[in-house]
Amino acid sequence: MTDTPFPATTKRTAGEVKGVLTDVMTVGFADKIVVTIVQNGRLAQWFHVGLDAAHRVLTDNAVEDGANDDFDDSLLPLPHLTPVTLLGGTDEKREATGQLLTVQIASLISARNKDESRMVTVGLGLGVKELDQQAFMEILELVGKCV
Incomplete structure (x- = not known):
């Protein structure tokens, strides 16, 4: 029997978002990437979005054709991504925040x-339920350290 490393790569970081300790963890499986963002030990919602490299190529080609060369859209989420709420979508504001974060991640x-x-x-x-711009960017910065 040979020892093999655990098949899922895991990265974890923590930091403060608007003064609240926030834990971020990513686990990379063969078929999916799981990202958890936890404050105060709670985990209340789950979302997913599929990444399709073929759609990305189509989107990149449309951008290269020059839709608007004066506009920096590097921080905008990809337009072809559609998030799906799996669990915890009972509050509209919380769900909208979660879907926006999911697409951005x-x-x-x-x-x-x-x-x-x-x-x-x-x-x-x-x-x-909702994040201001500073909190949104702080969360994305933490996630960026893990992906």
Whole structure:
């Protein structure tokens, strides 16, 4: 019998988001990437979005054709991504925040590896229903350290 490393790569970080300790963990499986964002030990919502490299190529070609050369859209989520709420979608504001974060995280993962095609699953446990710009960017910065 030979020893093999655990098949799922795991990265974890923690930091403060608007004064609240926030834990972020990513686990990379063969078929999906799981990202959890936890505040105060809670995990209340789950979302997923599929990354399809073929759609990414089509989107990149449309952008290269010059839709608007004066506009920096590097921080915008990819337009072809459609998040799906799996669990915890009972509050509209909380669900909208979760879907926006999920698409942005998937876009970040896709930007770092254009050939990525695994499903991205995001588990959220945020203490607030909506995020202001600073909190949103702080969360994405923490996630960026793990992906």
